[in-house]
Amino acid sequence: MTQYLIAMYQPDGVVPPPEVLGPIMAKIEEFNADLRAADAWVFSNGLTDPSSATVLRRGEGEVLVTDGPYLEGKEHLGGFEIIEAPDLDAALSWGRRLAAITGLPIEVRAFASGG
Amino acid sequence: MPETDAVTAVFREEYGRAVSVVLRTTRDLGLAEEAVQEAFATAAERWPTDGTPEQPGAWIITTARRRAVDRFRREAARGEKEAQAALARWDAEPEPESFGDDRLKLLFVCCHPALAMPARVALALRVLGGLTTAQIAAAFLVPEATMGQRISRAKAKIRDAGIPYRVPSATELPERLAGVLAVIYLVYNEGYSAGLGAPSERSDLCAEAVRLARTLSRLMPAEPEVDGLLALMLLSESRRAARSGPDGFLVPLGEQDRSRWDAELVDEGLDLVRRSLRRGSPGPYQVQAAIQAVHSSARTAAKTDWSKIVRLYDLLATLAPGPVVELNRAVAVGEVEGPAAALHIVDDLSLSGYHVFHAVRADLLRRLARFAEAADEYEEAARLAPGEGERKWLEQRRNGLRGAP
Secondary structure, eight states, X not given: OEEEEEEEEEETTOOOOHHHHHHHHHHHHHHHHHHHHTTOEEEEEEOOOGGGOEEEEEOXXXXXXXXXXXXXXXXXXXXXXXXXXXXXXXXXXXXXXXXXXXXXXXXXXEOSSOO | OOOSHHHHHHHHHHHHHHHXXXXXXXXXXXXXXXXXXXXXXXXXXHHHHHOOOSSHHHHHHHHHHHHHHHHHHHHHHTTOHHHHHHHHHXXXXXXXXXXXXXXHHHHHHHTOTTSOHHHHHHHIIIIITOOOHHHHHHHTTOOHHHHXXXXXXXXXXXXXXXXXXXXXXXXXXXXXXXXXXXXXXHHHHHHHHHOTTSOHHHHHHHHHHHHHHHHHHHHOTTOHHHHHHHHHHHHXXXXXXXXXXXXXXXXXXXXXXXXXXXXXXXXXXHHHHHHHHHTTOOOHHHHHHHHHHHHHHOSSGGGOOHHHHHHHHHHHHHHSOOHHHHHXXXXXXHHHHOHHHHHHHHTTXXXXXXXXXXXXXXXXXXXXXXXXXXXXXXXXXXXXXXXXXXXXXXXXXXXXXXXXX
């Protein structure tokens, strides 16, 4: 078994209204329940807005604290799931479902050592 | 790398199958390839004196498997976990009676959609076609180091991302098979567009694509689209000698000397088209092959059944809609209903970056006696044409029109 990161990327600044977001969140809950039932769930959560991020950098003899986020772009990491799957095809079929639910681009990436 | 003729011949025939079988032992493409290459190096040393074994393919596989296991023993002795696991698998499995063939699995791995298209093409040619990195680099006109990196990155991705070695399930198969066929057809078109006068590595890509399709057709005899693609390429290959005139000019289909078509390839192609269509599940490759079959069945260009070709393009437009299909359909409509009807279709297409679009418009405008516009279109087509032969032909056409009233 390999652990895979399933990362969701969402556009900056756009928060869908509750009547849109509500049903999506419900489907993600269902998705996570299915992952748990399949013994594939490791971790999942959404992230707060990137403007709430804080960045640390090693400077001259001390670590500097600055306002985040570290990466500025038009899209940001909105949340992620960590799953266990026998191979990429199995991980992709979970990821595919999440793409269909959220309409967001989903990145699937293996962790360096197995779970 | 092999040096003697006997080893070279076996290399081209057996390399892909050997890698696919040794992969069961190594579970890593890079290690499987190394083991098979070492086996061929041993063959090159021994066969000239000991003689070529009766079953050279099995000899290579046996030798390569032993090489792989020797390596695992050394690594396992140093405490490497993966090597120890591989050895445990090896000890648990008896030596098989026959090695079988895992090339189909390997082909689906090489053509996995998680790999970039250029990587899929390079891997398929390297691992299944047995081409060297240098040959593939020459064929695609990129530096050898670039191609080497492309291939090794793709192998690393297969390993790290966990792309599985198996034939996709029935539900995934149609989409995945379409992906494999797309890779093979891309290899063919790369060789085809290079045309005459290109380095032989480039035009050899056509033969390589046919070889891959033949292998696939043997491994998946129940898939009509595989035979459709093979037929499409064979019918195109049958016209190779007739396609270029002296000085490397392109000779278009309508003007080719049909006695120079390769009759054997035509027969094989027509047979495949009939056989695949009889199965009653037409797909884009079968229909494209059927269109080529109509051309191949016409004794002279004038006897071409253009109405049938229009009907086939109508079918193709429902199976695989797109502007290029519309453009080709327009050409057929032009033969049945005349150039004005065809131009009407063509003018609605947005294909201004595609040289064939301009060549088709040029020909239709010429037939409508709009010579100045036709000359401009030939010029644009020549500017965009990828191959030397095609460019020369288009320029010749334009020059012919400049002299017209």
